[in-house]
Amino acid sequence: MTDDSPAVAGATAGTTKAATATGTAIPAPSARSASTPARAVTRPARAGRAETVRFAATHTLPAFLRGAFHVRPKVVSAYAALGQQGWSAATLRAMRARHGGAPVEVRGLSGTLLVLLDQADVRQFYELPVRTLAMDAPDKYRGLSLLEPTGVICSHGDTREDRRRINDEVLAADRPVHPSCREFRSLVDEEASALTCGGELDFTRLRRTVARLGRRMVLGDAAAGDEELARWLLAIREEANWMRMRKGRAAAAEALYAKAAARVEEYAARAEPYTLAALARRHPSAAGPDAAVLDPVGQAHHWLLALDTVGPTVARTLLLLSAHPAEQDAVRAGIDGGDPELPRLRACVRETLRLYPLVPDLVRVTRAETEWRGQRYPAGTAVLVPALFHQRDPEHVAAAHRFVPARWLRPGAADDPVLAPFSHGGGRCPGEHLGLLTSAALIAAVLRGHRVTGGRPALDPSLALPGLLGSAGIRLTLTAR
Numbered sequence: 001m002t003d004d005s006p007a008v009a010g011a012t013a014g015t016t017k018a019a020t021a022t023g024t025a026i027p028a029p030s031a032r033s034a035s036t037p038a039r040a041v042t043r044p045a046r047a048g049r050a051e052t053v054r055f056a057a058t059h060t061l062p063a064f065l066r067g068a069f070h071v072r073p074k075v076v077s078a079y080a081a082l083g084q085q086g087w088s089a090a091t092l093r094a095m096r097a098r099h100g101g102a103p104v105e106v107r108g109l110s111g112t113l114l115v116l117l118d119q120a121d122v123r124q125f126y127e128l129p130v131r132t133l134a135m136d137a138p139d140k141y142r143g144l145s146l147l148e149p150t151g152v153i154c155s156h157g158d159t160r161e162d163r164r165r166i167n168d169e170v171l172a173a174d175r176p177v178h179p180s181c182r183e184f185r186s187l188v189d190e191e192a193s194a195l196t197c198g199g200e201l202d203f204t205r206l207r208r209t210v211a212r213l214g215r216r217m218v219l220g221d222a223a224a225g226d227e228e229l230a231r232w233l234l235a236i237r238e239e240a241n242w243m244r245m246r247k248g249r250a251a252a253a254e255a256l257y258a259k260a261a262a263r264v265e266e267y268a269a270r271a272e273p274y275t276l277a278a279l280a281r282r283h284p285s286a287a288g289p290d291a292a293v294l295d296p297v298g299q300a301h302h303w304l305l306a307l308d309t310v311g312p313t314v315a316r317t318l319l320l321l322s323a324h325p326a327e328q329d330a331v332r333a334g335i336d337g338g339d340p341e342l343p344r345l346r347a348c349v350r351e352t353l354r355l356y357p358l359v360p361d362l363v364r365v366t367r368a369e370t371e372w373r374g375q376r377y378p379a380g381t382a383v384l385v386p387a388l389f390h391q392r393d394p395e396h397v398a399a400a401h402r403f404v405p406a407r408w409l410r411p412g413a414a415d416d417p418v419l420a421p422f423s424h425g426g427g428r429c430p431g432e433h434l435g436l437l438t439s440a441a442l443i444a445a446v447l448r449g450h451r452v453t454g455g456r457p458a459l460d461p462s463l464a465l466p467g468l469l470g471s472a473g474i475r476l477t478l479t480a481r
């Protein structure tokens with residue numbers, strides 16, 4: 001158990017005994033929980049030397065070594081065994097206590113970072129428009145500009161807004177069920193048959209299946225078996241992890257991106273009409289005067305990357321369901337009930353992402369002067385919300401280290417700023433519903449004919465769940481129903 005063990009009984013958010021499959025009390029929405037009592041701030045809170053070193057050693061360096069764009073499985077396993085997430089949480093809690101919850105300036109190799117540790121500041125972070133608090137913080141930009149140079153995250157001003165609109169419309173960001181969901185569900189069912197043969201499901205098989213599925217959803221059936229494109233994209237992601245620190249290698253990755261982009265365009269030109277690339281090609285911006293700048297089809301690079309993350313999410317959710325059989329029964333009842341939106345299963349996926357977020361740190365850069373707790377900070381300030389820390393913070397989230405999917409069934413839960421697996425505000429994930437739909441459809445395809453009766457690593461539901469859960473080592477035992 002890590003030293004940030006759950007304070008289940010003593011969590012500050014209220015609880016109710018509403019029925020959950022596991023009988024666990026459901027936490028009240030943490031938006032209502034109190035912020036850390038604010039001290040009157042007369043000057044900016046700055047981390048001292050020891051605090052800075054501790055922050056770098058327990059938070060920043062592990063995040064860099066784990067890999068921002070392509071997770072390094074061995075590093076994750078090593079940190080999981082060492083309890084690294086607990087070190088990071090202990091550091092952040094100590095900083096919050098020492099500075100009375102004020103935003104703390106921490107000096108790093110690439111400049112000063114303003115770390116937000118209090119709920120009121122986190123709320124302000126999500127409320128500020130992206131024109132003021134921009135997504136493309138310098139460190140993030142260095143990596144992303146290799147992966148998706150014309151992607152929405154890398155963009156500014158009007159161009160960003162136009163590219164965001166393309167993403168919102170193609171991904172149907174405002175709808176729980178994507179217009180192509182009938183076709184996407186058929187693709188899931190076809191690909192999922194490879195998952196359930198044999199009594200064991202390992203992550204390698206799941207990852208391959210999800211990659212094929214993602215290519216079919218984005219680029220069409222012709223791309224399903226294109227392992228070469230997959231290798232190119234993987235090489236670019238690995239290089240992006242180094243944030244352009246290896247000059248010659250970054251140039252090679254740029255050349256690889258050009259090849260991959262040409263291949264993506266070729267597929268898009270003949271993709272089935274329901275695919276994301278075909279929808280992007282038919283988007284009005286693709287025929288407009290700014291088509292070359294906006295690059296609607298170029299957005300597909302992020303979509304392929306994002307859909308690959310469905311693999312780890314599905315693996316972790318199935319593992320958690322194997323350790324929570326009553327929840328698995330409730331999910332199964334929902335699948336049998338035939339509601340296509342599968343709300344209970346989607347709640348399980350959201351809960352997995354709360355415990356094991358794909359983006360544990362949200363980083364932004366200010367494009368204008370901003371004020372935090374009465375202190376002004378100039379344009380160009382990098383701002384960090386340690387989202388994982390907040391959504392597993394026992395001071396604000398009841399049963400913070402337990403698997404309690406029912407918390408997501410409460411009205412408004414998905415908009416609670418403390419719980420942010422998809423972020424909030426102008427930078428919120430436009431693929432949220434599509435990611436949930438795809439993950440839930442894959443899990444449903446497995447559970448329709450099988451029960452997950454065991455899994456490795458073993459999880460004990462009576463203890464705090466581990467802070468990190470590497471997906472590469474996950475093995476699931478399937479028993480036919």
Ligand code: HEM
Pocket residue numbers: 135152153164167171302303304306307309310313353357358359362363420421422423426427428429430431432434435436439
């Ligand atoms: C299923 C799990 C997913 C999770 C947990 C997730 C999470 C996130 C988060 C936290 C962000 C904000 C990142 C930041 O602030 O730096 C984000 C952004 C984004 N996501 Fe997702 N995502 C998922 C799936 C998807 C899918 C399936 C797509 C598209 C096919 C997608 C497309 C995007 C795009 C385009 C952005 C950038 C938004 C912008 O710059 O305004 N995501 N995602």
